[in-house]
Amino acid sequence: MERLAETCERIAATTKKGEKIAILAEYFRSRELPDAMTSALFLCGRAFPAFEERTLQVGGRLLWKIVSELAGVSEPELRAAYRKHGDLGSAACELLTGRTNRPVSERIALADARRAFDEIAATRTAAAKATLLTTLLARATPLEAKYILKIITGELRIGLKESLVEEAIAKAYDEPFAQVQRANMLLGDIGATLELAAKHRLDDVRMRLFHPIGFMLASPAATAGEAFEYFEHAQVEDKYDGIRAQAHCGNGRVRLFSRTLDDVSQSFPELMATLVKVSGDVVLDGEIVAWQHDEDGGHAMPFSSLQQRLGRKQVSELMIAAVPVAYVVFDVIYGGGEVALDRPLSERSSILDDLFPADGRIAPQPVRDQQAKLFVEEERPVSGWVLRAPTRWADSVEELEAYFEEAMARGNEGLMIKDLQSLYMPGRRGRWWLKLKRELATLDVVVTAVEYGHGKRVGVLSDYTFAVRKGEELVNIGKAYSGLTDVEIATMTEWFLAHTTADHGFVREVEPEIVLEVAFNAIMRSDRHDSGYALRFPRIVRIRRDKPPAEISTVEDVEAIYVRQHGRGAAVDKSR
Numbered sequence: 001m002e003r004l005a006e007t008c009e010r011i012a013a014t015t016k017k018g019e020k021i022a023i024l025a026e027y028f029r030s031r032e033l034p035d036a037m038t039s040a041l042f043l044c045g046r047a048f049p050a051f052e053e054r055t056l057q058v059g060g061r062l063l064w065k066i067v068s069e070l071a072g073v074s075e076p077e078l079r080a081a082y083r084k085h086g087d088l089g090s091a092a093c094e095l096l097t098g099r100t101n102r103p104v105s106e107r108i109a110l111a112d113a114r115r116a117f118d119e120i121a122a123t124r125t126a127a128a129k130a131t132l133l134t135t136l137l138a139r140a141t142p143l144e145a146k147y148i149l150k151i152i153t154g155e156l157r158i159g160l161k162e163s164l165v166e167e168a169i170a171k172a173y174d175e176p177f178a179q180v181q182r183a184n185m186l187l188g189d190i191g192a193t194l195e196l197a198a199k200h201r202l203d204d205v206r207m208r209l210f211h212p213i214g215f216m217l218a219s220p221a222a223t224a225g226e227a228f229e230y231f232e233h234a235q236v237e238d239k240y241d242g243i244r245a246q247a248h249c250g251n252g253r254v255r256l257f258s259r260t261l262d263d264v265s266q267s268f269p270e271l272m273a274t275l276v277k278v279s280g281d282v283v284l285d286g287e288i289v290a291w292q293h294d295e296d297g298g299h300a301m302p303f304s305s306l307q308q309r310l311g312r313k314q315v316s317e318l319m320i321a322a323v324p325v326a327y328v329v330f331d332v333i334y335g336g337g338e339v340a341l342d343r344p345l346s347e348r349s350s351i352l353d354d355l356f357p358a359d360g361r362i363a364p365q366p367v368r369d370q371q372a373k374l375f376v377e378e379e380r381p382v383s384g385w386v387l388r389a390p391t392r393w394a395d396s397v398e399e400l401e402a403y404f405e406e407a408m409a410r411g412n413e414g415l416m417i418k419d420l421q422s423l424y425m426p427g428r429r430g431r432w433w434l435k436l437k438r439e440l441a442t443l444d445v446v447v448t449a450v451e452y453g454h455g456k457r458v459g460v461l462s463d464y465t466f467a468v469r470k471g472e473e474l475v476n477i478g479k480a481y482s483g484l485t486d487v488e489i490a491t492m493t494e495w496f497l498a499h500t501t502a503d504h505g506f507v508r509e510v511e512p513e514i515v516l517e518v519a520f521n522a523i524m525r526s527d528r529h530d531s532g533y534a535l536r537f538p539r540i541v542r543i544r545r546d547k548p549p550a551e552i553s554t555v556e557d558v559e560a561i562y563v564r565q566h567g568r569g570a571a572v573d574k575s576r
Contacts, residue, residue: 001108001140003027004039005147012158020160024168033198037191038110040169042147044162044190045154047117051188051211053263054121058129058152060498063088066134067149071095083502087157093146106139113148165190173197185213185426186339207339209281210248212257214427216285216331217551218416221434224400227417230431235345235420236403237330237389239413239435241303242289243310243546247271247327250281256288256327259546264288267312270320270384271327274364278355278386283334284327285424286389291326293382297361298326299410303542310545324383329356330391330416333424341424348424352388360388404436413437443535443553443561444544447514448474450496451507453481453489460493461508464540466516468531470555475531477558480518483540492543515544515552523562533558 007027011020024043028036041049048054067088068078073095081091116136123129133152137145150156166184170177173194179202184193188211196202221227227234244259254275256265265272268288278284290305292298308323309315332340335351343351356362364384394400394417404415414437422432445466453462463481467474484492492514502509518538526534532555 001110001113001144001148003031004042004110005141005143008043008147008156008158008160009143011160015159017164020164021168021171024160024165025172028168028172028194033195035110036198037194038114040165040190040194042110042113042151043156043160043165045151045156046190047114047151048121049189049191051208056117056120056129056152058120058133059126060088060153062126062130063133063149063152066130066137067092067095070134070137070145079503086501087150087155088153089146089149090157092149093142096142096145108136108139108144112136113151162190166193169194169197173200175200175202179203187211188213207283207334209250209283209334210253210255212246212248212261213333214261215244215246215259216424216426216433217429218433218435219429219431221417221436224397224404224436227400227434227436228397230434231417231419232395233420234394234400235349235418236392236394236400237416237418238407238410239416239437240287240289240300240328240389241413242287242300242306242328245286245288245327246333247275247278247282247284247286247329249275249278249284252276259551260548262545267309267315268325268327269315270364271325271386274362274384274386275327277362277365280335280355281337282332282355284329285331285333286327286329288325288327291324291383291385293324293326293385297387298385300326300328300412302411307542320383326383326385326387328387328389330389331424341426344421344423345418346420349391356388360390362386400436442517442519442541443468443477443557444515444517444547444551445477446474446512446549446552447496447510447516448476448512449507449509457489460489461496462489462493464516466518467512468553468555468558470531474512475555476529477531477533478518478520478529478535478538480516480538480540483518484543488543512549515547515549517541517544523558525562531555531558533562 007023010023014020027039031039047056064078068075071078071092078091078095081094082088085091085094113136116132120129120132123132137148140148147156163181166180167177169175170180175197180193180197183196183202183205184190186205186207187193188208196205245264246257248255248257254265254272255263256268256271258264271288288306290301292301305323306325309319309325312319329352332348332351332355334340335355340348340351362385364382392403394403400415400417407415414435417434417436419432445468447464448467449465450461451463452458453460463479465476465479467476495514496508496510499511499513500508501511518535519541520535520538522536524534524536525532528534
């Protein structure tokens with residue numbers, strides 16, 4: 001553990017990407033394979049491989065208590081050190097420095113740390129977790145404790161992304177970076193990826209079912225004319241107002257994953273029961289929508305209807321009947337025993353042809369699946385349809401504009417326009433897929449700071465400062481306090497209290513994880529925020545649980561809206 005911590009310090013000391021990769025590659029080559037595999041995992045800020053979905057279940061309050069007791073300092077002293085460094089690991093390192101050195105025989109091996117994490121994850125009570133963690137940290141040097149805590153909290157903060165770890169593996173074992181990256185994506189295990197690279201067996205990788213991968217993303221098109229700057233012939237689908245979901249089906253099991261790669265299966269048991277009927281092992285990409293079924297097939301309902309179903313761990317029969325849902329499938333990632341990522345959209349569509357009946361609909365069944373843990377006795381349930389997204393083809397701007405108006409008349413958001421030769425590129429946003437929808441003045445932002453409210457909200461954190469992205473940075477652009485319900489604010493308050501990074505009394509800086517969609521009347525230039533812009537009358541539209549912080553709006557998005565609102569002659573200051 002000591003050598004890993006020292007390597008992390010070397011990585012943190014340089015801002016040069018090439019140097020970081022070289023340091024890591026040299027480190028990997030110098031270690032025995034089991035230690036290199038564990039190191040790769042820890043260097044991604046993880047205690048366990050991504051596919052396992054295990055967590056330590058160790059809260060911030062417990063960590064603070066353990067560090068305070070080991071360092072022999074008061075809560076205010078620990079808080080001051082935390083504010084100085086910005087994370088608990090660095091604060092602990094400072095406060096623990098000067099302790100009596102441990103005997104050499106008590107050094108912590110990487111295998112010891114991994115074994116301790118296994119035991120902590122398997123232990124249910126906070127007291128037992130505290131005992132195990134205290135024992136581990138008591139053996140650690142201050143520097144080791146720093147990185148043990150950083151791994152537990154999931155953020156190393158040394159300027160090291162998982163993609164750099166992948167590049168270092170490629171360099172260390174002389175393997176193509178693209179193959180390393182692909183293997184890690186399909187396996188969800190950076191340690192196993194390193195092992196295959198070291199043994200030069202990356203070609204052996206197969207997709208791990210029930211481990212979600214990133215979704216392919218679309219770029220906005222302002223007009224049908226702009227869309228045809230990229231396509232001469234395009235596949236067109238309605239853009240539905242729901243939540244993106246990946247369905248993994250196989251061996252009589254089904255799991256649904258959101259765009260943030262969270263398991264949302266329990267929220268939609270009736271979809272799971274229907275998806276069990278899909279033949280073979282498949283991974284589908286689609287949209288979960290609130291659905292009104294009728295003799296003509298039905299139509300999607302507004303997102304506000306679906307919101308009642310989101311975030312629920314248990315769904316009653318009454319809720320299923322009140323808010324019926326459908327899963328509209330528009331792509332396939334895995335099918336027929338093969339990964340379909342490298343096949344063009346036209347071929348992936350053919351795979352879907354084989355999976356769906358001629359009418360493109362798989363009818364719901366009574367929910368009797370034990371996996372769903374719910375039983376609905378209706379003979380003809382209306383919720384739980386699995387539908388193939390209707391597709392059409394456009395060869396002109398006029399044809400696309402007509403399709404757009406038809407989609408809007410059906411109550412959908414607009415159109416998805418796709419290159420028939422496009423490969424499925426997880427996590428990538430390009431011009432292969434475009435989204436065309438009626439312009440709304442909204443942005444997706446992430447909350448960076450919160451404040452206590454006034455009046456009846458004096459005891460809750462209801463005022464949210466939020467940011468957009470500027471390259472790798474987050475830059476604030478506004479503050480909003482309206483749009484959420486009292487229940488949502490109460491839930492958010494609990495989350496923000498548990499994820500505060502700096503407590504300034506009335507104002508708290510928080511981990512940038514909560515994504516909101518905000519509406520506004522206009523964008524103005526302003527020196528008040530570090531983005532250089534401010535929103536006029538911002539209000540919260542909804543919490544975007546389906547969107548990760550990495551996919552929020554950018555300063556470039558803000559500038560584009562600013563130019564549209566103020567005319568093409570509006571100057572855009574790129575120095576901001």
